[in-house]
Amino acid sequence: xxxxxxxERLTAxxxxxxQGAGITMLVSSLAIIVGLALGAxxxxxxxANRGTGPLTWAVTVYVSFFRGTPLLVQLLMAFYLPxxxxxxxxxxxxxILVMGLNSAAFQCQILRAGLAAIPAGQIAAAYSFGMPQRxxxxxxxxxxxxxxxxxxxxxEFMDVVKNSAIISVIAVADLARVTRQIFAANYRPxxxxxxxxxxxxxxxxxxxxxxxxxxxxxxxxxxxxxxxxLAATGASHV
Amino acid sequence: xxxxxLIPGLLPLFGEAALRTLALLVCALxxxxxxxxxxxxxxxxxxxxxxxxxxxxxxxxRGLPFLILLFIAYFGLPSVGLQxxxxxxxxxxxxxxxxAYFAEIFRACWQTVPKGQVEAARTIGFSPAxxxxxxxxxxxxxxxxxxxxxxxxxxxxxxxxxxxxxxxxxxxxAGKVVSEQFIYLEPYVLLAxxxxxxxxxxxxxxRWMNQRFSLKGGVR
Numbered sequence: 001x002x003x004x005x006x007x008e009r010l011t012a013x014x015x016x017x018x019q020g021a022g023i024t025m026l027v028s029s030l031a032i033i034v035g036l037a038l039g040a041x042x043x044x045x046x047x048a049n050r051g052t053g054p055l056t057w058a059v060t061v062y063v064s065f066f067r068g069t070p071l072l073v074q075l076l077m078a079f080y081l082p083x084x085x086x087x088x089x090x091x092x093x094x095x096i097l098v099m100g101l102n103s104a105a106f107q108c109q110i111l112r113a114g115l116a117a118i119p120a121g122q123i124a125a126a127y128s129f130g131m132p133q134r135x136x137x138x139x140x141x142x143x144x145x146x147x148x149x150x151x152x153x154x155x156e157f158m159d160v161v162k163n164s165a166i167i168s169v170i171a172v173a174d175l176a177r178v179t180r181q182i183f184a185a186n187y188r189p190x191x192x193x194x195x196x197x198x199x200x201x202x203x204x205x206x207x208x209x210x211x212x213x214x215x216x217x218x219x220x221x222x223x224x225x226x227x228x229x230l231a232a233t234g235a236s237h238v
Numbered sequence: 239x240x241x242x243x244l245i246p247g248l249l250p251l252f253g254e255a256a257l258r259t260l261a262l263l264v265c266a267l268x269x270x271x272x273x274x275x276x277x278x279x280x281x282x283x284x285x286x287x288x289x290x291x292x293x294x295x296x297x298x299x300r301g302l303p304f305l306i307l308l309f310i311a312y313f314g315l316p317s318v319g320l321q322x323x324x325x326x327x328x329x330x331x332x333x334x335x336x337x338a339y340f341a342e343i344f345r346a347c348w349q350t351v352p353k354g355q356v357e358a359a360r361t362i363g364f365s366p367a368x369x370x371x372x373x374x375x376x377x378x379x380x381x382x383x384x385x386x387x388x389x390x391x392x393x394x395x396x397x398x399x400x401x402x403x404x405x406x407x408x409x410x411x412a413g414k415v416v417s418e419q420f421i422y423l424e425p426y427v428l429l430a431x432x433x434x435x436x437x438x439x440x441x442x443x444x445r446w447m448n449q450r451f452s453l454k455g456g457v458r
Contacts, residue, residue, distance in 0.1 A: 068391070068437030069430050070398035072409060077426045084422035158301070165303035169402065176305055189313035197306045204301040 010195060013182055017199050020178035025203065027095050027174060028161045034100025035160070036153070039107030043115070046108070059108065066105035072166050074098050079170040095167040095174075103160055110156065114149035115141070147218050154211030158204045165200070175199055244424045248415060255411035256432055262329055262397050262407060267390055269333025274340025278348060281341075282370055292341065299338030304396050307331045312403040328400035336393050343385045347378035380451055387444025391437055398433070408432055 046059035066074070078098045082089055118141055126136045168177035179196040183189055281292040299307075311334075312327040322330065351374045359369045401410035412429040416422055 064438070065430075065434060069433040070395040070409070072398045072401070073412075073426075073430055073433060076409070076413070077430060080416065080422050081426060162301075162303040165305040166399070168305070176303065179306075180309075183309075183313065188317075189309070190315075190317045193306055193309045193314050197302050197310065200303055200306060201298070201301040208301075 006191065009186075009188070009191070013192065013195055016178050016182065017175060017196065020173060020175035021199055021203060023092075023172065024161065024164050024174040024176075027092070027099060027167060027172065028157065028164045030096045031099035031103050031164070032153075032157050032160050034096065035103025035107045035156075038100060038104035039111055042104060042108040043111045046112070063105045063108060066102050071098070071102055071163050072169060074102060075166060075170050091167075091170045091172045094170060095164075095172045099160060099164060099167070102163075103156060106156055106159075107153065110149050110152045111145070114145045114152075117148050118144050150211070150215045150218055154208065154215065157207050157211065161204050161207055162200065175203075240423055240427065241421070244421060245428065248425060248428055251411055251415065252408065252428055252432060255406065255408045256436070258405070259394075259397050259407040259436075262325065262332070262400055262405070263390075263394050265329040266332035266336060266393050266397065269329065270336030270340050270389075270393065271386070273333055273337030274342075274344055277337060277341035278344035279370065281345060282348060282374070283366070296338045296341055299335055302335075304331070304335050305399055305402065307335050308399055308403060324400065324403045324405035327403060328397070328405050332393060332396055332400075335396070336389065339389050339392070340386070343382060343389060344378070346385065347382040348374055350381055351377045383448040383451055384444060387440060387447070390444070391440050394436060394440060395433070 042059050042062065045055045048055050075094070075098050079089075079091065079094050122140060123136060126140050127133075131140075164174060165176035168174055168180065171177070175196060179192055183192045186192070277292050277295060280288040283289075308328065308331045311322060311331040312324065315322060315327070355373055356369055359373045360366070364373065397407060398409040400407050401413065404410065406414075408429055412425040415425040
């Protein structure tokens with residue numbers, strides 16, 4: 001690292017890296033949303049027929065594959081295999097899809113653990129009060145599930161942001177790729193990669209801070225909801 | 239479509255590459271576990287500066303992509319006079335990176351040992367080091383196996399990134415076959431199957447070791 005003109009160079013990297021960081025966050029945010037939706041579908045499939053039958057088995061294989069192979073390999077397969085058969089997909093789309101499919105496997109397991117944490121007695125009690133299944137899901141299971149899984153989902157989001165550096169390999173101009181381009185142009189590896197590291201720390205830090213803030217609000221709303229719920233049923237203790 | 243006749247020709251190449259991936263995995267796990275254990279011992283000492291070292295290290299590594307750390311190790315360190323081979327850079331970076339995650343696993347396990355035991359041992363005159371080694375470690379380590387196995391799986395997957403800095407492990411070997419022989423499907427499918435098989439084997443190993451080491455019905 002050469003100190004001469006370091007500040008000027010760093011200010012020159014910044015706008016380029018910021019643009020890359022934008023792509024990183026775009027891909028990561030879309031991937032976490034795709035992953036959450038698909039993860040919920042997977043869990044639903046896995047729990048169908050009381051957790052027996054071919055759907056459950058298919059979800060187990062899906063989760064095992066995405067958990068058991070590196071993201072890099074999944075990306076390379078999704079990027080090169082379709083083009084070998086003459087189908088060209090834009091790298092950005094491949095990146096979002098693969099990261100979403102990958103995250104779905106992990107979020108399915110997060111949701112499964114969250115659902116298991118809700119005491120079975122609550123559901124049974126709700127049914128015995130005559131609550132319809134839809135209300136049991138929306139008013140009893142979902143609020144508690146959201147609160148239970150939120151920290152794990154935020155942590156998964158941070159992992160997705162970090163892992164998204166791998167999409168640079170399939171020519172998506174994310175933060176890691178623009179960093180390598182700057183390095184290839186000026187060959188000052190230490191300062192370039194350290195700047196990128198600081199940038200990633202800021203991104204994951206921001207996700208963590210925002211996630212914790214929302215998490216605190218979720219807890220707060222949950223507390224109020226519980227009190228209202230108790231008053232409505234007239235129970236003196238739970 | 240899938241041409242099975244290509245597979246026998248690819249197997250020796252992939253076998254050798256799988257051994258390189260395993261060598262990297264073993265080095266990284268040894269380094270990462272040792273570092274994680276040492277970091278946890280620092281935190282357990284309770285001395286404020288050491289605890290601060292623990293948290294800043296863990297926070298730093300958990301916020302940084304492994305790929306960037308790998309680039310710093312391979313491309314960045316030569317400019318401060320430390321030229322590493324691709325293998326050494328990958329093994330070093332993986333150890334440094336996974337060390338933080340292993341440290342968190344050991345922290346979680348150490349927290350499962352009731353505090354009262356530690357206080358009781360201190361009261362009857364155990365030194366802090368003996369409390370750590372003779373009271374906490376044996377109990378904490380028993381529950382650690384599933385977590386360590388899961389983290390080892392993550393490290394195995396990160397080993398694939400060593401291909402980016404030209405260490406000829408599985409992923410790089412597959413890429414080479416693709417670019418030299420112009421076949422796509424077979425090497426990539428074989429590559430995924432190699433990792434998948436290794437992951438399943440790691441899971442089984444973890445489960446077996448957990449059964450072997452966990453207390454059966456006894457003290458909890």
